[in-house]
Amino acid sequence: MSIRCDLRFTFTAGAGADAFEVVEFHLVESLSETFHLDVQLSCANPAVDFGQILNRPALLTIWQGGQPVRYVHGSVTSFQQGNTGFRRTRYRAIVEPRLARLQLASDWRIFQALSVPDIATAVLKKHAITLDYEQKVTNPHAPREYCVQAGGTDYHFVERIMREEGFFYGFLHNAEGHRLIHCDRLWIFGKQPGLPVEYNPQAGGDRPGPALRSFTYGENVRTARQTQRDYNFKNPLYNQQTKRAGEGEGEEIYCDEFGRVKVQFPWDREGRHDEHSSCWIRVSQKIAGALWGHMAIPRIGQEVIISNFDGDPDQPVITGRSFNANQRPPYELPRHKTRMPLKSQTHKGEGFNELRFEDEAGQEEILIHAQEDQNNIVNHDETTFVGHDRKEQVEHDEIIDIGHDRTETVGNDEQVTIGQDRRHDIDRNDYLTIERNHTITTGKTAPNRWATTAATRPPPTNGWRLAGTWSNGWRAMRCWKRASQLSSARALSSYRLVKSSACTAPAEPSRCTTEASHWRGSPSP
Template identity: 30%
Template sequence: MATGLQFTFTVEHLMSSTFVVTAFNGEDSLSSPFDISIQLASRLNEILPDDVVDKQAVLTVWQDGEKQQSWQGIVSRFIQSDVGHHHAFYEVSLVPPIARLALRQNNRIFQHQSVPDIIATVLQEMDVQDYAFALVRQYPQREYCVQYRESDLTFIQRIAAEEGIFFHFTHGDMKNTVIFSDDCQNLAVFPMALPYNALSGGANKEMHVRHLKRHTQIRPASASLQDRTFKNPAYRFMHREFNTSAKYQRDIYDHYEHGAFHGDDNNIVPFTKVRLEALRRDAETIELLSNVAPLLAGLKFELKDHNDPLCNRDWTVISVFHEGEQPQALEEMGGEGITRYHNRVEAIQGDKSWRPAPLPKPRVDGVSVATVVGPKGEEIYCDEYGRVKVYFPWDKYHDSDDKASCWLRVSQAWAGGQFGSMMLPRIGHEVLVSYVEGDIDRPIITGCTYNAVQKPPFPLPDHKTRTVLRSNTHQGEGYNELYFEDQAGEEEIHVRAQKNLSIDVLNSKQESITYNSTRNVGNDDAQAIAKNQTLSIDGQQDIAVKGNQIIKIDSDKHSTVLGDWVEKISGTIGIQADEAIVLKSSSRISFQVGGSFISIHSGGVDIQGAKINLNSGGSASDIPLPSQPAILKNAAQDGSPFISNCQKEKGNE
């Protein structure tokens, strides 16, 4: 019995009669490129791969001269097989143009783009022009999205699945279009209800469904997703989505995940719903056999005439396996069978949502090496959180500038609430980047390394015993430094301040020096002591003052000298007292000028001079005043402290 079916296959630039189809089979599924293997014969045995591979081609199913279905695509595989008496035999694989994306692997970074925008960028780069978006939801921009060691196809499948976006194909006369959707309710509907006819034979020309199985499986009953963000570390971004339609199973099966949901309540809620729908995508399905060639993944249809009323409803096709045989295409095989087509269809209820299964993100083995970057002219570039930007050498597309990455947090040796350590890597530094829980989209700097350009502070291995902390003057020359020398016999702690050194001790400070202490001050030295000062010297104290020495005592001064007290003055001594001046000696007091003297002793008073005047002659001398340095004059005029760290000025009297 003739079925009226005919299969044809044509390739661009080749005559339509070049090939005849003897058989084909292949699968068409949501969110996956279709792949159809076609058995061909030709009168020509000199067809070369250059004539076919990567060329546009069309497989068409005809019935009674009318086109039932066609698949437009490109030839991804070409096999030259046996050559018989009348025909040469070939085999090809037909795939959509989007399958080309599987042939390009990339490492790249997308920033501040939504998933639909990223998908469109990749498709256009690979010259896939026939695509469309049929999306209901609005998709936020992703701050940072990385493709790492993934093919373009795997990458867009992964990020689309994360958002619950699936794709399918529509076929026109000369091209197919890949449609990206997020709502099964908006899919195209097959124009007629398909009858169920379990008794129908393979030669029945009428479109029908002849076999149906219902599959019901235990799947997670809920999904719980949680995330966090360092901008609000105490808050748990958590949402749980429940399935209420699966009465046949327990509700204790919860799928829990943490992380990678972009730390926002507005994002995590739809993510959770999408994740549960993906987990339950095959919980309740039907499998059917039909002869309806136009049934494609992403198409809705209505089933009728089934003996189970629950099956007579609308369904959404999620995958189709097509199979056709055309033995009479070869004249020598004309009597061995009829042309047949049938398919195996998997579908879900028309009111259910279908989401692709989430694909695992690529993982980085170990850490990545990167270079800190920033705008031209800057040496240090960070944000309010101390984050910096880096350039990854594996990034194929970005330049080494401040747009090369997102902001990366920097791991510190200690980090608390406004206490801890803070060392920011500077532009040009080589850093080691790890990934939070292995997530390629969540980089964090965990270390710095030297290289042939960024060398250590001291030559190695000459100074291998030296532990160093050296900074570098920003927009200038110089550095601050602290190092520890551990060479035996040369142990040292060295501190260097490029300009100022400030030490603030809120309580006590104690120093103990076993040997010598040397202090050199190149300019002024000032001390302010709010209370007492005690100085104890077991040996000799030498003080050399090249200028004036000014001592001001607001109260009494007491000196005790257990030996002699000798002072030699090259100039004048002036002593002024508002009250009495008392000189007392147990032995003698002497005053001598030249040959004249006065000597007071226990035996009397001796006065000797060339001339002695009583109540006549001469006059008293004025007391000389020392010159005051400018710093003291200024302090006296405006009352300002004459040292920078005046404890009295701070109120610490």
């Protein structure tokens, strides 16, 4: 004889205008998962308003002995109408927690300097769940410097980061609602109230109280230990280098004929930091053409960024490089944040080559530094414009070879200082035009050196002109002989003169050898 059960079930949804009777229900719930209540209903109203039921609060109450012993509260996420009989119509409702609605929302956003519990609170606040939400935290959780929700649903994002920090969640139900609780310790929920549940493996029959009809016990193999090798660029492995087999110590560039290199991945626990740590990996360059382009081979110890073709880890490629605590930027930052350098380092040395741009307002500059030689090749024209001063310093020799003409124009003064000798070799003519004075000063007296200027030119004497003075007191005769007569005694005229280059004494003008010369000036009276 079966025992009569005093359990009964009620279901209310929406405003509660329609009375539903529970025909059957199936409830699935577990830790760290949203519960799922599938309830079969019947109602005398064959035209229930779905708008009053769907996405509205619903409550399933389990009664025993006239007292409620269990509540299941949630929101109706699905509602269906079935067949209509003589007096009643069948309905089906799916009830889930409000947390399940986060599966319908996705986003792209960044969280900075927030702990995981704070991030979860911010996401849940967006869905107005914070009033029925509680966190029971027993351990400190460090803020994350940078955390990204990359297009995933809000539900899976919160679940992922909370599980990474060791959180689990569950729900507490009452007649007024349900409460989401995140915990980082299992004992927080404590021992659940109620008597032990009877285990009745026999099929069929009624029991006076709740009973288990099926129970399964099992054991599984699980991970017993984990090794974390998260990489932090502020604290990289010191001197993480590889060397080529057979090479001596200190090698810093290791590549093949295609410019490929080998790397040591920080997650590779079996890598020995040698040439067998990876395959040859191609390096993305700024420009790559047939025997032309850009080439900068990563050196051992540099940090590189690796991507995979089509997500295949067997086809890695180096797509970038980055600085870290061991590989610092060329200049102190943010002090020199306006500098844009292209700076290399001498192979197995301390020197460097550099092309640097300074963009600070009022201090704009382009700097070129060559550690040894610098060669510039211009196949056609070269034009240089300097808006202000220009200074050029050569510590050793300078050689300028000009294949054709050279024109040099100085708008004001020109000063040339030569520490030792100067020599000019001219294959043909030399023309020098001086509008005013011309002074030559020598450190030693030279008897054969003489000079004359327009201001000190003496008048002609019997067709001859005296000029210059010997250092020993002799008057040197500069023999000028008129080749044409004055057309006017005081008018400017041209003279074609015959000059002597070897006047030995004033009294011996006949011994002067002559050669042609020109002079333009005022004639003597």
